[in-house]
Amino acid sequence: MSFQIKPSKDSYDVIIVGSGAGGGMATKILAEAGLSVAVVEAGGDWDPAKEEDRTQLRFPWESPRRGASTQIRPFGDFDAAIGGWDMPDEPYTRKDGTEFDWFRSRMLGGRTNHWGRISLRFGPDDFKRKSIDGLGDNWPIGYDDVKPYYDKVDKLIGVFGSKEGMRNEPDGLFLPPPKPRLHEMFMMKGGKKLNIPVIPARLSILTKPINKDRGVCFFCRQCNRGCQAYADFSASTVLVKPAMKSGQVDLFTHCMVRKVTTDASGLATGVSYVDKRDMQEYKLKGRIVVLGASACESARIMFNSKSTIHPDGIGNSSGVLGRYLHDSTGAGRSGIIPEMMDRKRYNEDGVGSNHIYSPWWLDNKKLDFARGYHIEYGGGLGMPSYGFGSNMDVIRKHVEDEFGKPSPNGGYGAGLKKDIRSLYGSTVSMSGRGESVPQYDNYCEIDPTVVDKFGIPVLRFHYKWTDNEIKQAKHMQDTFEELLLNAGAKLLGTKPGADTQYGLLAPGRIIHEVGTTRMGDDKATSVVNSNCQTHDCKNLFVVDAGPFVSQADKNPTWTILALSWRTSDFIINEMKSKNL
Amino acid sequence: MNRRENLKLLFAGSLGTGLVLTACSPEEKLADLSPKIAGTPGGRIPEEIKRDNDLLSDKFFTDHEMAMLTVLVDIVIPKDEVSGSASEAKVPDYIEFMMKDQPANQTAFRGGLMWVGLQATERFSKPFTEISASQQMEIIDEIAWPDKAAKEVEAGVKFFNLLRNMTVSGFYTTEIGFKDIGYVGNTPNVWDGPSKEVMDQYGLALDEKYLNVYLTPEGRGSIATWDEEGNLIS
Numbered sequence: 061m062s063f064q065i066k067p068s069k070d071s072y073d074v075i076i077v078g079s080g081a082g083g084g085m086a087t088k089i090l091a092e093a094g095l096s097v098a099v100v101e102a103g104g105d106w107d108p109a110k111e112e113d114r115t116q117l118r119f120p121w122e123s124p125r126r127g128a129s130t131q132i133r134p135f136g137d138f139d140a141a142i143g144g145w146d147m148p149d150e151p152y153t154r155k156d157g158t159e160f161d162w163f164r165s166r167m168l169g170g171r172t173n174h175w176g177r178i179s180l181r182f183g184p185d186d187f188k189r190k191s192i193d194g195l196g197d198n199w200p201i202g203y204d205d206v207k208p209y210y211d212k213v214d215k216l217i218g219v220f221g222s223k224e225g226m227r228n229e230p231d232g233l234f235l236p237p238p239k240p241r242l243h244e245m246f247m248m249k250g251g252k253k254l255n256i257p258v259i260p261a262r263l264s265i266l267t268k269p270i271n272k273d274r275g276v277c278f279f280c281r282q283c284n285r286g287c288q289a290y291a292d293f294s295a296s297t298v299l300v301k302p303a304m305k306s307g308q309v310d311l312f313t314h315c316m317v318r319k320v321t322t323d324a325s326g327l328a329t330g331v332s333y334v335d336k337r338d339m340q341e342y343k344l345k346g347r348i349v350v351l352g353a354s355a356c357e358s359a360r361i362m363f364n365s366k367s368t369i370h371p372d373g374i375g376n377s378s379g380v381l382g383r384y385l386h387d388s389t390g391a392g393r394s395g396i397i398p399e400m401m402d403r404k405r406y407n408e409d410g411v412g413s414n415h416i417y418s419p420w421w422l423d424n425k426k427l428d429f430a431r432g433y434h435i436e437y438g439g440g441l442g443m444p445s446y447g448f449g450s451n452m453d454v455i456r457k458h459v460e461d462e463f464g465k466p467s468p469n470g471g472y473g474a475g476l477k478k479d480i481r482s483l484y485g486s487t488v489s490m491s492g493r494g495e496s497v498p499q500y501d502n503y504c505e506i507d508p509t510v511v512d513k514f515g516i517p518v519l520r521f522h523y524k525w526t527d528n529e530i531k532q533a534k535h536m537q538d539t540f541e542e543l544l545l546n547a548g549a550k551l552l553g554t555k556p557g558a559d560t561q562y563g564l565l566a567p568g569r570i571i572h573e574v575g576t577t578r579m580g581d582d583k584a585t586s587v588v589n590s591n592c593q594t595h596d597c598k599n600l601f602v603v604d605a606g607p608f609v610s611q612a613d614k615n616p617t618w619t620i621l622a623l624s625w626r627t628s629d630f631i632i633n634e635m636k637s638k639n640l
Numbered sequence: 641m642n643r644r645e646n647l648k649l650l651f652a653g654s655l656g657t658g659l660v661l662t663a664c665s666p667e668e669k670l671a672d673l674s675p676k677i678a679g680t681p682g683g684r685i686p687e688e689i690k691r692d693n694d695l696l697s698d699k700f701f702t703d704h705e706m707a708m709l710t711v712l713v714d715i716v717i718p719k720d721e722v723s724g725s726a727s728e729a730k731v732p733d734y735i736e737f738m739m740k741d742q743p744a745n746q747t748a749f750r751g752g753l754m755w756v757g758l759q760a761t762e763r764f765s766k767p768f769t770e771i772s773a774s775q776q777m778e779i780i781d782e783i784a785w786p787d788k789a790a791k792e793v794e795a796g797v798k799f800f801n802l803l804r805n806m807t808v809s810g811f812y813t814t815e816i817g818f819k820d821i822g823y824v825g826n827t828p829n830v831w832d833g834p835s836k837e838v839m840d841q842y843g844l845a846l847d848e849k850y851l852n853v854y855l856t857p858e859g860r861g862s863i864a865t866w867d868e869e870g871n872l873i874s
Contacts, residue, residue, distance in 0.1 A: 104685070106683055108683075112682070112683070113682060113683035114681075114682050114683070115680075115681075115682035115683060117826055117827070117828075118681070118682060119815075119818075119826060120813035120814075121813060121814050121815065122680065122681060123680040124678065124679065124680065124692065124695075124696065124734075124737045124741070125680070125737065125738060125741050126734065126809065126810065126813040127813070128738070128741065128742070130688070130691075130741075132685070132687065132688055137680050138680075138682070140683070142683070142685055211870075215866075218864070220855070222850060222853045223853075223870070223871070231870060232870065233866045233870045233872075234870070234872065235855075235864055235872065236853060236854060236855035236856070236859055236872065237850075237853065237854060237855060238831050238833075238854065238855050239831070239832060239833030239834075239846060239854045239855065240833065240846075241834070242834045242838060242839075242842070242844075245834070245839070245842075245844045245846075246842075246844070248847065249844065260850065260853070260854075267855045267860065268855070268859060268860045268861075268862070268863075268864055269860075269862075269863045269864065270863060270864050271863065272863075276860055278828035278829065278830075279828070279829050279830065279831040280825070280826060280827070280828065281825070286683075399842060400842075403838075404837075404838055404841070405822035405823070405824060406824065406834075406835070406838075407824050407825040407827070407829050407831075408825065408834075409825035409826065409829070409831070410831045411831070441823065441825070442825075443823055443825055443826050444812040444813050444817060444818065444821060444823055445813060446809060446813065447809055448808065448809050448812045448813060449805075449808035449809055449812055450805040450806075450808065450809050451805075452804060452805075452808065453786045453801045453804065453805075457787075468785050468787060468788070469785070469786050469787045470784055470785050470786045470787070470797075470800070470801065470804065471784055471785060472715050472716045472717075472780070472784050472804065473715070473716075473718055474718060474720040476716065476717070476804075476808075477717060477720055477722065477723070477820070478720075480808065480812070480821070481722075481820070481821060481822070484821050484822070
């Protein structure tokens with residue numbers, strides 16, 4: 061972990077807040093265009109290629125907790141992301157008994173250091189949902205506006221996949237996808253029987269080189285730990301660090317932005333931040349401010365940037381700042397494939413996520429809910445880690461001896477060891493990730509009664525799922541059962557019912573929160589215009605997922621990257637034309 | 641070839657990487673394989689280092705509890721013809737750490753040990769560690785089989801489930817456990833799908849449609865380029 065570079069300039073062309081997908085892409089494009097850039101990051105520097113930061117290829121016994129999660133690393137002790145759902149120094153609150161869980165990473169590259177690398181383009185329908193089902197709003201831009209940038213992102217960063225020609229699942233410039241694992245072939249077989257497409261996954265992992273700066277995947281299944289060969293996409297290794305080679309970037313780490321500063325005319329003049337190490341406030345000046353702090357954190361900064369001209373926070377003349385917050389839906393189920401018990405052992409690690417997935421395949425007009433979902437698959441001969449074998453009191457009964465007699469649940473001894481060996485690699489899981497319908501009443505706002513350790517007012521969330529999401533989760537559960545059974549699996553656990561909203565996870569849990577600074581042509585109902593420029597302040601931009609009008613049943617990262625690049629091009633052109 | 645050399649090769653520029661890697665055998669990995677109880681390495685922030693050190697310097701189980709735990713984990717995972725026992729894999733040390741790392745389990749675990757100990761003194765007037773193996777198993781058999789255990793011993797069943805979970809997890813996350821279960825990954829390699837032998841065993845085959853699309857080890861040698869329709873041409 062290194063320390064920050066002290067301010068080296070009186071003023072920058074651009075100040076970028078946050079170094080994740082949005083901030084990272086803006087840094088790369090704007091710095092390489094010759095602009096002087098300050099990147100302000102609330103966490104520390106981090107580089108998976110440095111031995112002192114490496115958790116990749118470590119064995120579970122190198123962790124005293126064998127990889128179990130901690131408060132700082134909820135996805136396990138070797139996971140790259142530093143922060144978590146609850147950060148004691150940086151609280152948030154919830155309103156009216158509603159639920160929202162907020163995952164943050166405080167480090168260079170933000171949450172891109174550990175994400176699943178699922179890199180899906182939004183399709184033409186995803187930008188125009190209101191025209192299809194009358195709910196929510198259309199984006200002011202369409203697929204054709206973003207397509208050139210998706211293409212550029214594919215080439216710059218790399219994504220594997222297969223060309224399928226599905227209208228709303230646009231193909232990209234793909235690298236070759238890895239062959240399926242054994243359990244994935246079972247799931248493909250199950251899908252075929254039901255006419256559910258199970259196709260090669262689309263992940264931003266280099267199965268072959270795209271340039272001479274990054275290595276290729278060596279199949280350890282640990283993208284979430286950060287890759288020392290830089291073979292997967294993280295904003296730190298693929299965007300920010302290369303951009304710093306331009307000499308145009310000053311990186312400020314451990315610096316928590318408090319507000320955007322403005323002049324008497326309401327234009328942004330820079331940012332004010334608290335250095336977490338000395339707890340002092342500092343100011344940076346810039347001609348343009350770009351927020352990429354994450355949908356909710358950027359909204360928080362804007363709320364906290366009050367002035368005479370921006371009395372409700374900068375960019376909030378419409379009153380919709382923080383509104384239309386929405387996360388993907390999520391639910392799951394698992395099963396066990398008896399045929400796969402006692403399977404042959406070999407290295408089945410593969411890439412850091414599933415090699416297959418199911419894009420949305422149905423027509424919502426024939427269903428009782430509005431939007432679709434995609435399915436992710438788990439299983440295989442994975443590396444034992446904390447929790448391994450921790451359910452023999454309920455699943456041991458699935459092992460049968462040569463006479464078909466089931467083992468008793470629980471137990472001990474050599475028999476238990478034998479049955480654990482039989483079961484290893486025979487369980488499979490399915491996870492649905494769906495599109496929710498954005499709601500005016502799902503929002504984040506400032507909690508006037510609470511500040512964080514740095515004296516900055518914190519966010520308060522109000523979020524409720526609607527019938528649409530609950531019915532979608534019900535449909536997921538039906539699909540999971542049907543597909544698992546058709547793949548030859550026995551179902552594990554009981555089917556989640558209405559009492560648990562069909563296993564629908566709490567809002568925020570899928571970490572795809574978007575929509576807080578939504579895009580629109582009408583400044584009365586949106587925060588930014590179609591170039592992610594705030595309606596109220598022409599030199600303030602938002603490049604994270606805040607501007608998303610709707611979220612699609614796709615993971616947001618690839619669209620964040622494409623839009624951030626598009627916004628960066630707009631900034632460069634506007635500066636050239638002296639409009640900025 | 642060691643791991644560092646491997647990784648150097650993995651950086652592009654050294655083309656044909658895929659072919660080189662397939663020639664690597666798993667036993668060449670240079671990892672420290674002894675089970676250790678030390679702080680987790682790799683990119684830790686100061687709060688994490690402090691917490692690990694605090695937990696490591698603290699002690700939860702008494703010597704008596706530790707002796708009892710050692711007997712119990714070896715009942716769950718004894719030595720057999722395939723591998724060693726839980727105590728050989730230092731599972732008691734792991735559970736000691738986990739008690740401090742996840743304090744929510746402390747009362748249930750300590751109370752469970754007490755519960756088992758009380759059974760021993762009530763029935764045999766001796767501590768659990770001093771009764772015979774068959775006497776120990778008389779107590780354990782009442783709580784080890786959740787589906788047929790008596791209602792009155794439900795607390796004991798819950799404890800034994802927790803003990804079993806922690807013992808199994810602690811055992812199979814060691815080198816002894818890896819060898820037992822046959823896990824051979826966590827090392828650089830080139831994935832080329834299940835072998836034909838494995839696919840044949842289950843009557844499965846790769847979808848014809850993707851045969852020319854899937855990655856092959858030979859296909860990793862060149863820098864990717866695409867034609868105007870987005871087809872990969874090299």
